[in-house]
Amino acid sequence: MSEPDEPPRRRQARGERRVTQLLQAAASVFCALGYTASSTNAIAREARVSPGTLYQFFPNKEAIAVELSGRLIKEMEATHGRVFTPEIARLPLDRLIDEVTDPFIEFNTANPAFLALIKGPDTPGRVADEHDVLHNSLLERVSEMLEVRTPSLSRAERALISEMCLAMFKAGLNLVMQHEGEDKDAYVRELKGLLYRYLAPYLGTGAAVGTPAMNQT
Template identity: 55%
Template sequence: MPEKTEKPATETTTAAAEDRPRRRQARGERRITQLLEAAATVFATTGYTAASTNAIAREAGVSPGTLYQFFPNKEAIAIELGGRLMHEMRQSYDEVLSPIDPAVTPIEEAITGTVDRFIEFNCLHPAFFVLMHGPDIPGRIAEEHDALHTTLVTRVETLLAPFVPDAPAPAVTRTAQMCVGIYKAGLELILAHEGAEREAYIQELKDVLLRYLRPLAEGVVY
């Protein structure tokens, strides 16, 4: 049998020393994820203003001291959670708000696909709506939300443009702003209900957008 070649003790020690920081980093990331998931639950249940670090720690099953090892306060937790959710929402924009060929995809299908995707995201992440629209959200989240809103309007313009090729740019912008406003108003009602009633409000939102956009897509002059 071939003899086993043992690594020098110094090499083994060095490898073990390098591996320890990686393990600690992985544990830290898991703990941060645990705390953010707990914060999402607390924010969605009580709102941002009424939430506390003690409640978040309790929901996560850790001590407040453990929480403070990773976040100095509630605002820092909200900013980290909000940033991650906004990043995920931007990915949704990229996937569903892209130019469409009206000859292939009718306006009804475009509305249904977009609304379903965004409603699904908000129902999976109810804390997103709380953090984006709460009365006392941190200023940094408000600024990032304003940028997200601007991006959304721009992407809706991109989606609408092929349906109204002769419309002037300012008119398309106004239409996109109205669509986003209608969606946000409908979203608040949708999140306030569950089950069959929620589904009914989702359909109402689609119907409202379709009644607004169909005449434009059919060539009604601005």
């Protein structure tokens, strides 16, 4: 069967596989070189395709970054839905921190291109905008969890605590991502200990009961 006669679904599936191949190659190149130093030629070489093949799917490096970032953000949003639940909010504080931080550490470990893209000085505007939306959504979900846990906190207090927690997590995550093996585990423990010591005076350390339900999407 010649390519023009190929069934549409098969052509579509083949195209989707090629896009995935190119995005995986781009993720590797962005991590190795950073967004600024990366090029479509480097991405094509990593994907073992010609530049012409790459341009059939993406017009430039920015379009690749936008598509890759969009897919990673969707995965991150799915993680939000799994971890920010009333059940997890009511757990003893050490378990709550484990349940919330572990999936995000695992996500960033599996997808280092996510941090490579958003930390670059010339990150495409659309990528930066989508990350800002994600950041604000994350703050809101943390605030909702705090409300479930300790309803006596005011909205302003919850907003402040959420900002502090996220800032601490991001700073700690940068250190975690720079290490491997036992060293990485040690930094993870330190990060969790930092969050525990900060949150304990506000949330207590035991399980919470009889608190309001969270808004769930």
